[in-house]
Amino acid sequence: GEYLVGAVSVHNAIGNAQIGTGVIRANGDWTAAVELPSDAQSLTLYAKQKIGPHFSPNSNSITVSHLPQVPQISSPAADSLQAPTFEVQGTLGVVGAVVIVVDSADKEVGRSTALTTAGSWTCSVTVPSGRAVLRAKQIRGGHTSLPSSSRAFRIRPPAPVILGPAANSNQPTTFNLTGNMGMIGATLVVMNDGGSTEVGRTAALTGANWQCSVTVAVGLVTLVAKQLLGEESLGSVARPYKVAPLALIKVD
Numbered sequence: 586g587e588y589l590v591g592a593v594s595v596h597n598a599i600g601n602a603q604i605g606t607g608v609i610r611a612n613g614d615w616t617a618a619v620e621l622p623s624d625a626q627s628l629t630l631y632a633k634q635k636i637g638p639h640f641s642p643n644s645n646s647i648t649v650s651h652l653p654q655v656p657q658i659s660s661p662a663a664d665s666l667q668a669p670t671f672e673v674q675g676t677l678g679v680v681g682a683v684v685i686v687v688d689s690a691d692k693e694v695g696r697s698t699a700l701t702t703a704g705s706w707t708c709s710v711t712v713p714s715g716r717a718v719l720r721a722k723q724i725r726g727g728h729t730s731l732p733s734s735s736r737a738f739r740i741r742p743p744a745p746v747i748l749g750p751a752a753n754s755n756q757p758t759t760f761n762l763t764g765n766m767g768m769i770g771a772t773l774v775v776m777n778d779g780g781s782t783e784v785g786r787t788a789a790l791t792g793a794n795w796q797c798s799v800t801v802a803v804g805l806v807t808l809v810a811k812q813l814l815g816e817e818s819l820g821s822v823a824r825p826y827k828v829a830p831l832a833l834i835k836v837d
Contacts, residue, residue: 586615591634595619598629598646607632621651627726653679653730656706656721658686666739666816670711675721675733678706682725686710687732689718714742714768715815742768742814745795747824756826759800764810764821767795771814775799777806784808803830 586593586609593607595617605619621628629648634641658675661667673686673695684697684706694717695710710719717740720732749763750756762775767790775785775797785799790812799808806828809820 586610586613586634587636588613591636593617593632593634595630595632596643598631604628604630621649627651650726650728652728653682653723653725655731655733656684656723657733658719658721658736661738663736664739666741667717668741668819669714669743670709671738673708673710673719673721675706675708676704678702678704679723679725682723682730684708684721684723686719686721688712689735694719712738712740714740714818716740739816741816742771742812742818744819745773745810745812745821747808747810747821750826752824752826754826756828758803758828758830759798761796762799762808762810763794763796765793765795767793768812768814771812773797773810773812776809776811776820777801801826801828803828 586607588609588611591609593609593615594603595605595607596602597604605617607615607617609615627648627650629646631646632644654677656675656677658673660674678684678700680700680703682700685693686695686708688694694712695708697706697708700706716737718735718737720735722732723730743766745764746766747762747764767773769790769792771790773787773790773795774783776782777784784801785797787795787797805825807823807825809823811820812818
């Protein structure tokens, strides 16, 4: 641009409407602020300079893209306790966009379907047990928004599964319960009476499969397994057993 002489204007290439006025520096460089229409995903623009009554030819055209607005996470509450798979909900979704949720390493942990209405969105996420710090972004027209503010959650370990012995089988007062879905480093606890009385506990697990010695009273018992790894998991599916008293020893 011609400093103190020229006047630079910026125009929408579709319709040629002026959308900005340039500020020319002494070295000839110029800048202009333009606003992308809210209903447009992209804008092609060009500039020209006027000196007196004369206009320069149009500059080369460039196309700029409108990033989707930043979505926000609204629930669950920050620092709440969640299962490894849970739903994240939020606001400021854009019609046609897909919301993705990422962890602290920017790894995608969940993705919504394309939004058909603006505003609210829901996304199922799956994260490891422990502490998860999540952010949301949205993608529309190949363009990704900036990330939302972070929200942290406490994540339970998965519920263990009891595999044996068979449900409703006859057992002595002390027997071994077996199962899987254990987490390395977790402590597995077996509860009786609907989860109110601890009847067995393992050392720290070294793999997914586990075995726990339990001691229970005579009669019908219902056992539930949980695991502790920072947080406590939900209970397994309950399994009932028929516990018989020890056999009498004949005394002569």
